[in-house]
Amino acid sequence: MAGHHVSTTINGDAFEFVCEPDETLLDVLRDRLSLTGSKEGCGTGDCGACSVILDGRLVCSCLVLGAEAEGRTIATIEGMADGDRLHPLQRKFLEHAALQCGICTPGILVAAKALLEKHPDPSETEIRYWLAGNLCRCTGYDKIVRAVLDAAAEIREGRDAA
């Protein structure tokens, strides 16, 4: 099998890797680039634990081939905090105890960030529909939805103040 040489941008940094043609982007991130924040829950697009942003669109990295990353821009959970400063969503998830085991959390944070960039003031219903592809076995979702609402409010206030 011929390896594919791929150049891509992840969280603002240039990356190069070689992958097999049938390897998924999720496998590349985790096994070749040691970016293990994105999780594999199902590998078939159902759970959202592997969510990343590819050229500005929220996608499941388990349903993207590594070779497809050539020349594209990817954002993963590893790029969410600014050094030690957590993103407001991350802080609100801690404050609201919106996680238990945590395996769904990176995917939900990435998905929620994509939502707030598009809709800074989402309703509860909009949040629930947007996150319908992110499964959580532990929290019952309610605390997640509260945390996203609260983070959205804080981000909006920050913008108003600025």
Add this chain to the structure above:
Amino acid sequence: MRYEAPERVETAVSLLSGERGLARILAGGTDLLVQLKSGMVEPDLIVDIKKIPEMRRIGAENGGFRIGAAVPSAELSEHPGIRALWPGVVEAAGLIGSTQIQGRATIVGNLCNASPAADSVPAMIVAGAIATVAGPQGRRELPVEAIAAGPGQTSLAKGELVISIFLPGRPPRSGDAYLRFIPRTEMDIAVVGVGVSLTLGEDGLCTAARVALGAVAVRALLVDEAADALIGTAVDEAALERLAAAASAACRPIDDKRGTKEFRIKVAGVLARRAAETALERARRN
């Protein structure tokens, strides 16, 4: 397995027609990657069409829209022109999977995967959508209902691929709608799907209609008897009653864990009526 991402349609055609083993086209990959993972298909060649500029575009054409085969559903939902002209197609495509799936899934992939339950297909059929196909013999056009042959089977020949879908313009006082039944409110496969498109005359009577059903036969069905129940009427109670009966009568469903035959037949009638009511409301607003 080889992976190729050509930048021209002609290159894609020659790659596909030159492959001796099994070739598969990759659009959004939301069906294909799941099939690769499960070992359901083991292609020797994958041709990714997303680097072909012509396939990434949405363009206005003759009062309608041409949608490239690599345009994801999320882009359709964001397109005000298509939403206004064919809201039923946009709502059907918008039902495919989650936000993450929407970012990748294409209506052409939905069509060519040839699942009988594919949500966007009945909506495209009632819209009179035309697929442009490129192949070793050049280009040809065919109505979307001629693409799926049976579960997982298309009528496309070796080396052929769909390059775009054309949604035509439509007369004033037209409306369309798509509804499906699923046991949950999100993220499930249609037990029944119904698309309805209709046009009203100045007197408010229905002058043209198309009705298509999904998930009740080996492929989506265009049901002329159901459309005939509406044409020439005011889409009143009696017409809706006849529509529902014709839709139910056309079903050739299977029994499975999602629904029994009897249930699917009954629900097809109920949804046909509701979709027609929505299409009617939209037609009156146009």
